[in-house]
Amino acid sequence: MSMPQPEGASRTHGGIEPPVGLLAELTHRCPLQCPYCSNPLALVRRSEELSTAEWKRVFDEAAELGVLQLHLSGGEPTARPDLEELIAHARSRELYCNLITAGVGISEARLDALVAAGLEHVQVSIQDVDPEGCDRIAGYPDALRKKLAFARAVRARGLPLTVNAVVHRHNLDRLERMIELALELGADRIEVAHVQYYGWALANRAALLPTRAQLERSLAVVERARRELEGRLVIDFVIPDYYARRPKPCMNGWGRAVITVSPDGRVMPCHAAHVIPGLVFANVRDEPLARIWYESEAFNRFRGTAWMKEPCRSCPRREIDFGGCRCQAMLLAGDPEATDPACELSPEHARILALAEAESQAPPPPFLYRTLAAGRAPREPAPAA
Amino acid sequence: MILDEACVVAPKPGVRLRFDPVRGRHVLLAPERVLFPCPTTVEILERIPPGGTTIARLVDGLAQEYDAARETIAEDVLALLGQLAKDRLIRVEREDRDVDAAA
Numbered sequence: 001m002s003m004p005q006p007e008g009a010s011r012t013h014g015g016i017e018p019p020v021g022l023l024a025e026l027t028h029r030c031p032l033q034c035p036y037c038s039n040p041l042a043l044v045r046r047s048e049e050l051s052t053a054e055w056k057r058v059f060d061e062a063a064e065l066g067v068l069q070l071h072l073s074g075g076e077p078t079a080r081p082d083l084e085e086l087i088a089h090a091r092s093r094e095l096y097c098n099l100i101t102a103g104v105g106i107s108e109a110r111l112d113a114l115v116a117a118g119l120e121h122v123q124v125s126i127q128d129v130d131p132e133g134c135d136r137i138a139g140y141p142d143a144l145r146k147k148l149a150f151a152r153a154v155r156a157r158g159l160p161l162t163v164n165a166v167v168h169r170h171n172l173d174r175l176e177r178m179i180e181l182a183l184e185l186g187a188d189r190i191e192v193a194h195v196q197y198y199g200w201a202l203a204n205r206a207a208l209l210p211t212r213a214q215l216e217r218s219l220a221v222v223e224r225a226r227r228e229l230e231g232r233l234v235i236d237f238v239i240p241d242y243y244a245r246r247p248k249p250c251m252n253g254w255g256r257a258v259i260t261v262s263p264d265g266r267v268m269p270c271h272a273a274h275v276i277p278g279l280v281f282a283n284v285r286d287e288p289l290a291r292i293w294y295e296s297e298a299f300n301r302f303r304g305t306a307w308m309k310e311p312c313r314s315c316p317r318r319e320i321d322f323g324g325c326r327c328q329a330m331l332l333a334g335d336p337e338a339t340d341p342a343c344e345l346s347p348e349h350a351r352i353l354a355l356a357e358a359e360s361q362a363p364p365p366p367f368l369y370r371t372l373a374a375g376r377a378p379r380e381p382a383p384a385a
Numbered sequence: 386m387i388l389d390e391a392c393v394v395a396p397k398p399g400v401r402l403r404f405d406p407v408r409g410r411h412v413l414l415a416p417e418r419v420l421f422p423c424p425t426t427v428e429i430l431e432r433i434p435p436g437g438t439t440i441a442r443l444v445d446g447l448a449q450e451y452d453a454a455r456e457t458i459a460e461d462v463l464a465l466l467g468q469l470a471k472d473r474l475i476r477v478e479r480e481d482r483d484v485d486a487a488a
């Protein structure tokens with residue numbers, strides 16, 4: 001009936017396909033302080049954010065480039081008072097509008113305005129099913145009750161809902177209840193994502209990594225729930241890289257499917273790409289999006305397979321997982337061209353696995369909460385390896 | 386679920402078919418998914434009105450338009466809509482009861 005990729009896209013540029021998705025990090029402001037936030041430690045300030053007119057131009061350029069889906073994210077995208085205006089504009093360019101939100105502090109009237117503007121799908125994060133656990137992770141009082149009320153309001157308006165559950169050592173044992181909660185809320189999907197260790201999460205890794213036993217239990221829980229809830233709830237599952245045998249096909253390949261724009265207009269192949277030294281990210285304030293996608297050095301740097309080293313270079317999976325994540329290769333192996341250490345074939349794999357086992361079994365250190373000040377304060381370098 | 390011609394099919398909120406001038410083809414947009422439907426799928430999706438319609442009526446319309454044997458068309462349409470329903474891309478209701486919760 002359908003295929004994942006169009007056969008022979010009509011206007012390719014030297015074999016490079018246009019992106020299908022744009023991740024718009026509208027702001028880094030967020031009332032929550034999750035210690036696993038994927039934002040960079042150096043958060044962009046409000047005064048540096050793109051203006052309404054600039055975002056609209058980005059959406060125009062994205063539509064012309066071939067972007068089909070817009071993921072409105074952050075930080076907390078509803079912190080932008082112009083969100084409804086941006087959604088209406090994106091819809092006028094036929095972009096599919098997906099909102100990725102923490103779901104606190106959004107009134108029903110605001111939600112009505114977002115829906116009226118053309119919002120099509122909502123992903124709301126749930127930090128934990130235990131109210132205290134939720135508040136402790138979010139660093140925000142009474143977060144769970146607000147999130148649930150918001151999720152119900154979304155469903156009451158007929159919009160499809162996805163629950164985003166980020167899991168780690170402090171909440172993984174309550175995974176069954178998270179899945180039940182998603183079902184009870186009327187969600188179509190739950191995304192159970194083990195923390196990915198970039199940005200704040202990397203700084204908090206020792207506090208977040210689950211043990212191997214916890215992970216194995218969670219795999220069994222997901223497998224059983226998938227069988228039992230088939231046709232009622234879709235369960236997407238992201239395993240933790242550190243215990244993986246094969247890496248994730250990060251971003252479906254560098255510069256292949258998704259283009260990311262940071263709150264201050266930097267254009268990146270993924271939201272963590274700034275960890276790779278020497279990559280220069282063009283800004284939508286200076287250059288058109290299409291030129292950045294097709295021609296910039298940063299986007300072409302890891303396209304295809306020519307940049308690969310062994311064991312990826314001659315591996316039959318090189319076009320399946322693209323050698324894993326470039327940022328993780330940088331962070332864990334110190335080389336962005338290396339095989340992602342999540343892969344068993346990486347020479348770094350055993351060391352990473354041992355590190356995960358050691359950290360996850362030691363008592364958890366306190367969280368470094370995500371705040372503008374904490375991210376800019378002088379601190380120990382991130383525990384990269 | 387097994388579909389029959391008495392089933393009512395309707396568009397699903399959050400799922401949108403559009404033509405993409407950049408790729409020169411139709412795309413079906415859904416939560417976290419982009420699909421590139423074949424021309425037959427596009428034709429059938431375009432024939433589903435906002436308020437829904439029975440599969441029998443869809444088959445009638447196609448049989449008339451293409452001057453083809455009704456049974457052949459019915460078979461293809463049922464298979465295709467069954468797949469779309471399974472992929473959560475359309476809603477399926479029965480005339481005698483409410484929207485299928487899973488659709």
Ligand code: SF4
Pocket residue numbers: 030031032033034036037038039074075076101102125370
């Ligand atoms: S992960 Fe937490 S802190 Fe980061 S943007 Fe999402 S809700 Fe805010």
Ligand code: SF4
Pocket residue numbers: 246247311312313315316317318319321322323324339340343344345346
């Ligand atoms: S060696 Fe490279 S291409 Fe092969 S599975 Fe590992 S990461 Fe993927």
